Amino acid sequence: MEKLRIWNEKSGNSFSIVPAHGSCLLNLQIGGKSIIEGFKTPAEVLANHWMKSALLAPFPNRLKGGTYEWEGKHYRFFMNDSVSQNALHGFLMHQKMEITEIDLTDSHAAVTCAYEYDRQVKGYPFPFYFEVTYTMKEPNTFEVKMSFRNRGAQAIPIGLGWHPYFQLDDHIDNQWLQMPPSQMIGLDEFMIPTGKRYDYNEFETLKKLNSTILDNCFALSDTSKPAEVILQNSSHRLRYWQETGEGKYNYLQVFTHPDRISVAIEPMTCNVDAFNNGDGLLEVVPGEALSVVCGVELERR
Numbered sequence: 001m002e003k004l005r006i007w008n009e010k011s012g013n014s015f016s017i018v019p020a021h022g023s024c025l026l027n028l029q030i031g032g033k034s035i036i037e038g039f040k041t042p043a044e045v046l047a048n049h050w051m052k053s054a055l056l057a058p059f060p061n062r063l064k065g066g067t068y069e070w071e072g073k074h075y076r077f078f079m080n081d082s083v084s085q086n087a088l089h090g091f092l093m094h095q096k097m098e099i100t101e102i103d104l105t106d107s108h109a110a111v112t113c114a115y116e117y118d119r120q121v122k123g124y125p126f127p128f129y130f131e132v133t134y135t136m137k138e139p140n141t142f143e144v145k146m147s148f149r150n151r152g153a154q155a156i157p158i159g160l161g162w163h164p165y166f167q168l169d170d171h172i173d174n175q176w177l178q179m180p181p182s183q184m185i186g187l188d189e190f191m192i193p194t195g196k197r198y199d200y201n202e203f204e205t206l207k208k209l210n211s212t213i214l215d216n217c218f219a220l221s222d223t224s225k226p227a228e229v230i231l232q233n234s235s236h237r238l239r240y241w242q243e244t245g246e247g248k249y250n251y252l253q254v255f256t257h258p259d260r261i262s263v264a265i266e267p268m269t270c271n272v273d274a275f276n277n278g279d280g281l282l283e284v285v286p287g288e289a290l291s292v293v294c295g296v297e298l299e300r301r
Contacts, residue, residue, distance in 0.1 A: 001042055004099065006109045006136065013109075013136050021045050022093040023113040023132050025053040025164065030140050030298040035238060037165040037262040050257065053164050054093035055132055055146065058124055059275055060161025060268040061217065061253060063087040064192045066123070068275035070157055077123035084190040086273075089163065091121050092130065100131070110135040116151075126156035143295035150284040158282050159270035160292055161253075165262035166240070168233045172209050172260050178230040179203040182218035182252065185271060192273050193217075206230060209263075214254045217272050219280075223250050229265050237301050242267040242294035249292055250280055267294045 001021060007014030012032030018024050024045065028036040038052050039045045048054070066077040066087035077087035097113040104110075112133040119125045131147040146160050168175055181204065186196035197219060202212075220227050223244035229252070231238045242249040253266035269292060270280030284290060 001045065004111065006102075006104075006111060008109070008136075008138070011138055013138065013140075013142075015134060015136060015142065017111065017113070017134060018045055019099050019113050020096045022055055022095055023097045023134075024055070024093065025134065025144075028142060028296075030142065030296075031300070033236065033298065035166055035168065035236075035296070035298055037167040037257070048093065050165070051089055051093060051163050053162070054089060056089045056161035056163060056266075056268070057092040057130065057146075057148065057158065058126075058128075059087075059090045059157075059159040060163075060266070060270070061089065061272040062191055063275055064190070064273045068157075070275075071154065075123045075125075077121070084192075086190065086192070087123075089161075090159075091124070097132075106138075108135055108137045126154070127151040128156070128158075140299060141295060141297050143293060145291060145293045147289060147291040148284065149289040150286050153286055155283050155285045157275055158284050158290075159268065159274050159280070161249075161266055161268040162294065163264060163266050165257060165264045166231055166238060166296075167262040168231060168236055168238060170261055172256060172263055173211060175209055175231060175233045175263075176206045177203045177209050177212075177263070178206045178228075179218070179254065180227040180229065180252070181221040183221065185217040185219060187216075187272070191215075193271060193277060193279070195277075206232070209256070212256065214256045214263075216254060217268070218252045218254065219271065220244055220250050220252060223248070227252065229254075231263060231265070232301065235301055237299045239297045239299075240265050240294070241296075243292055247282055247290050247292075249294060267292070
């Protein structure tokens with residue numbers, strides 16, 4: 001595997017990816033400060049524990065029993081979540097992508113990687129073209145744009161997401177979190193939606209995380225503007241944002257890693273198990289394309 005690193009010595013901004021392993025983001029620095037908990041060795045990349053910074057497609061989160069029905073036919077994915085016996089996060093994270101463009105200027109640096117899928121996975125026999133563009137904008141902004149195009153002859157289901165773990169220091173308990181207005185998705189013992197939703201305002205204003213444990217999906221209440229999450233410690237303030245609206249990131253997964261050193265803030269275009277419940281599931285007709293963008297800014301306090 002080859003690692004591609006982009007950096008600006010003057011500003012201290014940099015990021016690294018591994019195109020051959022789903023174009024996974026290994027690290028991200030803004031102003032010389034690392035803000036992503038990523039894989040540190042090739043062995044960790046291959047093991048893919050916790051799916052750090054993985055690009056998620058054709059579905060994010062979980063698929064109940066790995067099965068779904070589409071246009072009257074039944075399909076089955078491999079089950080890679082042994083605890084809940086579900087399929088988890090699709091298969092894009094393992095695919096070899098190719099660098100198609102590198103754009104470097106004084107004000108920004110962008111890398112685009114692409115992948116052509118041609119029915120290799122039995123559970124998803126629908127060809128598509130996928131692109132991801134990572135862009136660093138001076139002085140303190142990083143963006144991730146994912147694009148998807150249906151290359152087949154029938155409409156196909158799709159859900160997109162990203163799985164970054166944000167890390168400001170060695171422990172999250174003393175960090176502060178603020179989330180956008182949302183409803184928490186009710187889940188059963190297998191982490192599959194029950195159909196119920198609950199108003200959630202625990203972090204409607206900045207509040208210390210302390211010992212809070214989160215592994216929850218949230219349906220965003222206001223999809224007329226970008227949704228924002230704030231994570232901050234004593235020295236830095238991280239502002240994460242994601243597009244919302246039709247065909248965009250209208251769901252958010254928040255997961256406090258068990259080691260308590262990072263928080264996963266995950267944009268998703270659909271709900272958990274959307275291939276079965278249809279909640280937020282996107283249907284892309286032949287030749288149609290869609291794109292979604294999220295990003296992060298870091299400032300010193």
